[in-house]
Structures are given as structure tokens and as C-alpha cells.
Amino acid sequence: MDRPAQVKSKSLADAKIMKVAIVDSFRKLNPRTMVKNPVMFVVEVGAVLTSIQLVRDAMHHSGEFVFGLQITLWLWFTVLFANFAEAMAEGRGKAQAETLRKARAETDARRVRADGTTEVVPSSKLRTGDQVLVAAGEFVPGDGEVVEGVASVDESAITGESAPVIRESGGDRSAVTGGTRVLSDEIRVKITSNPGETFLDRMIALVEGASRQKTPNEIALNILLAGLTIIFLMAVVTLQPFALYSGAPQTIFVLVSLLVCLIPTTIGGLLSAIGIAGMDRLIQRNVIAMSGRAVEASGDVDVLLLDKTGTITLGNRQATSLHSCPNVTEVDLASAAQLASFADETPEGRSIVVLAKEKYGLRGRELAPHNPIFIPFSAQTRMSGVDMDGTEIRKGAPEAIDKYVAEKGQVVPPEIKDIVREIANAGGTPLLVTQNRHVLGAIALTDIVKGGMRERFEHLRAMGIRTMMITGDNPLTAAAIARQAGVDDFLAEAKPEDKMALIKREQAKGKLVAMTGDGTNDAPALAQADVGVAMNTGTQAAKEAGNMVDLDSNPTKLIEIVEIGKQLLITRGALTTFSVANDVAKYFAIIPAMFAAAFPQLEVLNVMHLRTPESAILSAVIFNALIIIALIPLALRGVRYRPVGAAALLRQNLLIYGLGGVVAPFLGIKLIDMAITYLHLAKGTL
């Protein structure tokens, strides 16, 4: 099956998307669609007005037909370019939805009847609470939870990740998604969603933009743009009486041109494209945001709550060193430790076997002749080990071992007690190894902090974001790892309710909190957090509670999500600033041109030395239209974000988009004027 992530490789100018977008830009001319975007709606009304005037001029053979025609055409182009930008942004989402839809194909499901027998029904007939059996090679017919069995599942349809994942009943890896394929074994799945409401359905709706609602900041920005539009509308409408008073009335073409150039069409035309593109960038990183609001909020995050395990440290603790008693060699200790861990299938246990093998050259031994009896880890004894040939080898937590050796009147030697304390102080977990109730030494299990985390946290700090590590470890261990990883703060011995309390506490201070989670017990905290990213491998409850789902189930991705949120906001701000700053140059192009005939003295204001009044006005209108097209790539790609402080970021962006926004149109309009003169498109340029 196709990887949806292939959209990533599609360039901005994918021919197929573009063709659809061009058709869509005409479809969007429908006034009922346009009215949702007040700025562009005003342009459309202006274009209609000049079109009517053009027809009247043509019928009466009056006016400047060629000039009027060009202005009218460029006004329509302005509207179309803005529509095209939005259609391009939507087009990329649609292409992805297409791929997802393939995964939603109707399949047959084996529904379990009350008496335990199965019946074959189409997947669309399944309802919440139904149980189905899915065997190797079959598709999971709908979202659900594994209630029985364990299987490897190919989830590439959703995640794009081709390596199969394990899904098993109970625990935090029980959720399966409709449209994925079971590769081995058979599982019994309890369906948790009705057709049309599945995860896949929601994803398709989201990427298509069907359920797209304006985000709070977008609404506020729209109000600003509408307000500016009204101000400029009145400035232009009242200009006609002033012009009449001055004895230099203006034509509708000129007035509409001035209006369209002044109102913030650049940002007005690109605003919704920026929003859609922001969601799209998340999708390309395999994160599905349930709403645009969540994407916006991620830019505002003040505190990141990061689970230690899997996010800051590599999955599990690993054995890193052995410390033997004075009268025991390290090799003997290593040998005993390895024997005690052969039956221990936990990652920690395996890491002990590996350490003994790599550091002390102890390879797997033939144990069968010794009639080994493996003692698995149990919650009561908190030890594991092996009995063979009358030798009793155990390993376990220091307190457990303490009790275990005391039963035979032995004690843990003081040297080892010191070592145990040292390991704990350094953030590690100590284990003791005994042979026939004599302590041989200690194993240090330590967390391995992922590479590059320290730098990332420094970046976050520069952005003004505080990172907080959440761990079940004791405060001592937690502090050591927090220091090592460079996080700002930590919450030790954290229970789910502590996490919740922490989030509420930070929120009460006015801060926005982001976190990741996958377990059912994370769900309340995920729901409480302003940005809750659920892992796709997590439970259904977690996915429902969060407002984003990471299909790659990579907790570190939270940092990227924050960056994407910020990038979205910066792009909006940059283009708004650019758009408003553009007006200065347009005034200097149009105002002298309007009154050049009546008052030649105003030519002083024509600082760009535009060739003729007609070409000046035309140049400004053309620039205004072309700048929308020119900025579409920036709107879709987003302004580059550098993790530096707000002051530095503001200085840099003000320079580029504020000052640049003032200067660019002077150059652009002048160049277009030269082209118009060269092509003899305006009167007097012949």
C-alpha cells in the first residue's frame, strides 16, 4: 500500500494538484464562498463594478477602454490568485485523503455471535460493542480494542511505517485501527466506533479541510483585516468628494484600483492557505491535529511535560557496570549475574546478559545438564534467578535482597551498601546479586539519555519554553537524570493524578502546557493539557483525550510540533506586516497619478518616476496581484523558524517583512512600469 507520507516528496508545484487548484479557483468565485473572506470579497465586488463600467464604456464608446480592460482583468486575477493559493493548500491535503480513502475500502468482518460462533458481515454493518475475529492476512474492519490474543499488525496505511507493530490484549498496546492488516496470529477485537466516525474517517475529513474551522487567532486577524478594509474603503469613498471639490473627479477604474491596492489583499488572500498549510506540515510529519486550534496553541506552549522513559532516555534502563565484593572477582559476579538473568526477558535482564557477554566475554552456556530451575520475577519476592546443582543464584532490588539474606543470618557488606548508595545518587538503579545467600556484588542499571536532547532543551529554553521531566523514579534518581539531560525541572515519583495537578497548577499561572501520553491513565492529563499529543500505539482512551495523534508514536516529536505551531503564527504575522507595509509605495504610485492631470505639481510625489499616470496605476494593481502568487510558496512552506529569543526574532522579522515590505513594492512597481512601457500597454507609453 502507498505510504501517505509520500506527499512529503511531492513538490509545491505538483502538476496534478495545480490543475485541480486552477479549476477550484474559478469555483471559489461564488460570492457565497467569497464573503467568508471579507478582504477578497471587496476585491471581487470591485472587479464586478469595473466590469459593469467596462461594458457601459464599450457600448457608448467612451472612456479609456484598453486601460479599463486591463485594470478589470487584473482585478479578477487578484481574486483568482488568492483562490488559487487556498486551492493549492487544500489540494495537497486532498491528495493525502485520497490515499487514506483506499485504506477505508469495504471489507468483510467475522462477527462473533452471542453463542460464540461467527458470521460474516460487511464492515459497514459493525456497531460499537460488536466483537470480531481477525486472522493473519485479514484487514481490521474498524477501530477497536484487542480483547483476546496478540498479533503483529501492519499499520503502514495509517502511519506510513512499514515495520509491523505488536498489538495485544490488555495494557497500553491494545488499540487497533480500521484499515490496518493483521500479519500473524489471530486476535479478537471489540469495535469501539461506528462506521463514519472511525479514526480514518476523521483523519480524511481533517486533511481534506472539510471540518476546518477558523482558529481563534485567525478570527481575530480577520477582524483586523476587515477593520483595515473598512478604513481604506472609507478613505477611497470620501476621496471622490474631495476630488470633486478640487475639480478633479476620478473614474471608477482608478478608485477601485486605489482601494484594492490599499486593502490588505496579500494577507487576505493567503490567510486561509497559511492555516491549511500549517496543518499539512504536521501531517507530513505524521501528526494528525484534531483542530487548527491545537496547532495554534502549540506555538504558545510555555511548559513541555516530557515522560522520562522513551522521550528523554532510551526506552529502558541498561546495565552499565558491575561492582563486586572485595573477596569476589568481577568475572564471578558477571557470571552469576548472567545466570540469574537468562530467564529474565525484560530489557533490563537482557542488558545484563549483554553486558556480561561484551565486557567479560561470557557467552551463552549449556545449562540443561545442570537441571536449572528458573525463578521468574515476582512482585512478592521482587527477585529473579536460577537454582541448579544446589546453587541458588538470585538478583533483585537491595531491600529485597537485604531481607532474603537476613533469613539465613547473613548481612549485606557495608562496602556494597556504599556502592548501592553511590549508584542511586548518580541516577542509576542498583541490583544486588547473591549466590547461596552470599552477596557477590552490585549491578548498576542506568538510564541512557538520548543523543542531542541537551541541545534541543537549550533551544526550547531560548524560545522561552520550560521543559519538565515526569518520572516514576525517586527524587534522587530523577534529579541526576534531569541534570544529565538538561531539563529545567522534574516531577519525581509521579502518579497520574500528580501529572494532572501539575498541569492545573501551571495553567492557573496562565501558562500553556503540552504533553505526550499513551496509556489510559494518561487520558485525563492529556485532556487537561492545552496540547495533548497521544501516541498512535496508545489506547483508544488516550487518543480520544488528546488533541493530536502522533502516528509514529515518537514522544520527542512534541518539540517539532511546537516549532510548526510557531512557524504558522510567524508566517501569518510576517505576511500581515508585509501586506500593510506595502501600502506606502502604492500611495506614492497612485495618488500623483490620479491628480496629475489637474495638478501637475503633484508629480513631485511620483518618486518612482513612473512613466504615465495610467501605467503607474496599472503597475500598482499588477504588483498587488502578482505579489500574491509570488508569496504562495512562502505561505505554504512557512517562514523559517529559528529557535532564538523573541526579541531577536522580532528584530529579524521586522527587518525582513516590515522594512522589506516598505521597500519591495517600490522596486516591484518600478519594474512593472518599465515592462508596461516596453510593451506599450498604457497610453502615453508608445
Add this chain to the structure above:
Amino acid sequence: MTANGWFQIGLYALVLFLITKPIGVFLTRVFEREKTFLDFALRPVERLIYRLCGVDEGKEMRWTEYGTTMLVFSGVSLVLLYLIERVQHWLPWNPQKLANVTPDLAWNTAVSFTTNTNWQAYTPETTMSYLTQMAGLAYHNFASAAVGIALAIAVIRGVSRHESKTIGNFWVDLTRCFLWVLLPVCLIGSMVLISQGVVQTLKPYATAQLIEPQTVQTQGADGKTVTQTVTQQVIAVGPVASQEAIKMFGTNGGGFFYANSSHPYENPTPFSNFFQMLLIFAVPSGLTYTLGRMTRSQGHGWAVWSAMLALFLVGVSAAYWAEARGNPQLAGVDQHVSAMHSGGNMEGKEVRFGIANSALFATITTDASCGAVNSMHDSYTPLGGMIPLVNIMLGEIIFGGVGSGLYGVLVFVILAVFIAGLMVGRTPEYLGKKIEAFDVKMAMLSVLISSLTILVFAAIAVVAKFGTSSISNPGPHGLSQILYAYTSSVGNNGSAFGGLNANTLWYNASTAIAMLLGRFFVVIPILAIAGNLARKKMAPASLGTFPVTGPLFTILLISTILIVGALTFFPALSLGPILEHLLMNAGKAF
């Protein structure tokens, strides 16, 4: 332009800087109800007032209640003033036996003084009795100033508080402003002015015997020209000094005499001139410090102050340059500075003030919504006269009116934060509070109301007979006159391009509406923002939050003010003063 001229402008800026902090600290203490050195005398009076009026000084108001109370208070005082004007003929303290004021003029004047505009469509010394001047107009000079300051304090509270439903008690703010701020300063201020020679008397107008009799020609009732010999001159006097201090300190600007602060009885000496100019900016400048202090971000207060100062200095420099340059059409006339004369365009200016102090006064009075004048703006060169016009058009926020300057500039602060705030990668925040749709809506509403009122009324006036008939000069200067009238009304400034005959039914009615819109319809949305901000949570500042301090923010704020303000009015200005200037250079005058 002379070194002495620049020195005086520089000295003014320096002294302004020096008084900003003390005033700001004092205002904070007064309105935060902390201890001040005046408490021993004023606290008992304050308590008595509350007891008599039944005000519970511990009770705080939501923004809606604060706003409503303010509107009711202003409405009642407006009607009272109207009534006094309408019956002044029968009331005491009218030694000149002046007639009752006509309804449209009385209404216009009542609105004008209630809104802190002091637009005067009449000649005071021949229209208003002593009682009207003192009980009516002077009272409003105090009341409208106190209302403005109270509103600014309420708005600052909204910005500085968090998770609070209320923004203070209007009655308490008003009373404390009267007792602690306005009365003491005006008492001392009047004394200072009297020491300079400003008159203060309740006696009738003085009569002087002319040394040389003058012959004047007037038109008799039958239309024939009558030649008269005049041997006596009537000199208008009155309780001027007491009115003068609050006229400046409350940024009211309504003169006792028609000639306002160019009249030697209102403004006799260079020192009184300097003192009056300082009184205008005292509270508006101090309030920026109060803003910083109450929001615990002194840097922000200074950043706002710096933006105001920069715009002020640009304005005064441009006006000084334009006026000192003189009129190119007077070729052959010596317009250069010399020991004998001040050079430049002296038309409409007092010789004792000269070019620099006239340009400085004109800039200050229009930066603040004062409107007092010591020279006639109508007679400035086109560009020199454009500066006062642009100053008002920007929204009276270059220091601005008492209180209104500060709450006015906060609208631009919010817009600046909103537009550029996104560029730091967070949804916009102002001092830890999110700027959301409601705040933007109200800020835009406030900006829209003022600019639309100016443009729409001016547009009607320039094409209608009842509008253009009042113009004294045709062409672009006439457009400037009309633009100035409405800009001054909406900005609650009150100064005028005197050539326009504003005492007509149309101008009295339309400027009154413009003044009401410019005052109350602008402040209500701002009060709404304050109430909304007060309710919000305040996130502590971090490296990632938008900086509202420092030079970068100052530049940003200036740019926002210029872009929103200048772009709105550029088309109109280009057909008015700019065109007039270019035509003047080309040899055509109006």
C-alpha cells in the same frame, strides 16, 4: 531656524523628561490610594464628599458600570451647562449684560466643554457671562479633565490586573483626581500665572481713553457706510488666571478671550508661555510613567513615552522648519533671521513668541488634545499648518489629552502587539495577556469611529453648499479648513483654522456630533478592552514573550501609529495642505 530656537525646544523636552517620573509616581499613589503628603488635608474632605453623596469608596465597578456611570455623569453636566448658557442673561455675574446663547451654539458649546474639546464657535468675551465662564465652562474644564484621567487610570488597571472583574470606582477616581491633582496644581498654577501678569478680576470690562482718536468706517443698519470717531477702547478683563491654569493642565484649551494664549492677558511673558506648554504635557507625560509603574513594567512606560517624544520632536522640527523657511512667494522681502526681526512666516504669530515658540506651542497643543493657541494655525505655511492637522489626525496620542492620550495610545499598542506579535511565534500577548478577537474588534472599532467621522463629515461638507459657504479661502486651503474643523472636533482638540466660519447651524450640529463620537464612542470600546483584559490570566514573561519594552518596540509603535493614521488620511492631505504647498511653490496662493 536659530540655535536659540532649537535650544528652547530642547530645553522644553528636557524639563518634560525630568517632571515625568515625579508626576507619574504621584498619580500612581493617588489612584492606588497609597499615602501622599496631601492626605492630612484632603482625606477628611474626601470622606465628607463620599458621605454627602452616598458613595461607598470600597466598592469596585465592572467596566460596564464604570462606563455607564461616566456617561451619566457627563450627560448630566452637559445638560446643566446648556441650561446655564440658555438663561445667562437673567443670572448674576453678567456685568456686560450679555444675551442668552442661541440653542445651536449653546448645544455645540455644551458638548464641546463636556468632551474636553473646547471648540469655540463663538467669541467668548462678547458671548459668555462671567458666571457661564466660571460655573459652566471652568467647571467643565475640571470635570472633563478629571473624567479623562479617571478613564485612563481605569484602563491601566485593566491592563495591570488579572482575573479581576472590576477596574475601580468611577466616583472615587473622579473625586481623588479633583482633590489631589487638579485643584492643588491649578491653585499654584494660577498664582504663577498671576505673577506673570495674567489678569484675575470680577469687575466689568475696563475702558481706556485713547491718546489718538481713531476714525473707523462701519456699515450702518441701512447698508450705508458710516464714519465714526473712536476715542475710547473697551478692554475685556475677567477671572482669567483661574481659568488659564486648568485650560492648560486639563488640556482643555478654551480661552477666556477669543485670541486665546496669544492674548497678553492670558499669556504675557516667555516664562508664562513655557509654563503653559509644560502644564499641557504634564499629566499625559506622567501617565506613561504611571502605566509602567502600575503594570510593573517601567520599561514599557518609557517605551511608550519615547514613541510619543519622537513623534513630538519630528512634528515640532517640521513645523519650525516650514515656518522659519517663510513664504517663497514673498521673493524680495527679507525673510532671514536678523537682529531686527525673527524672519520666516510671521503672519498670525505674536512677535514676543517668535517662530520657534509658536511652532513649539502649535505642536504641543495639537499633540495633546489641548487646542489652546498662541498663534493662528490658519496663517501657517501649508506644511507648517499640516503638522497640527496631522498631529490631531494620528488620534491625539502624542502625549495626547489628559487621560485620553494614554488610553488612546493603548489602542495602537494593542494593534502593534497584535500585528507584529505573531512574528515571535506566539499568539499575540500584551504584558502577559492574550490579545484575542474581542480586543482586536474593540480596538478597530475605536480607530474606525474616529477616522470615519472625520472623513465622512468632511466629505459631506466639501460638496454641500452649507459646508463650502463657510470657507474663507478657496482651493486646497478651504479643504484644509474643513478637514481641520472635523479633525479637531473628533480629536477633542478644539483649535481651528480660524478662517472657517463655524458658527452656522450645520457646523454647530455636525461638529457637536463629531465631538461626542470622538470622545465617548472612542472610549467605550477602550473601556471594554480594559474590562476584558482585567478578566484574563496573566502569564509570566519569558524569553519567548513579545517584548513591549526597548527601542524596537518604540519603533514598532511609531510605525503602527503612522501607518494606521497617515495611510487613512494621506489622500485627503494630498489634496489639501500638500497640494497647497506645491502650488505655493509654483507661485499660486489662496
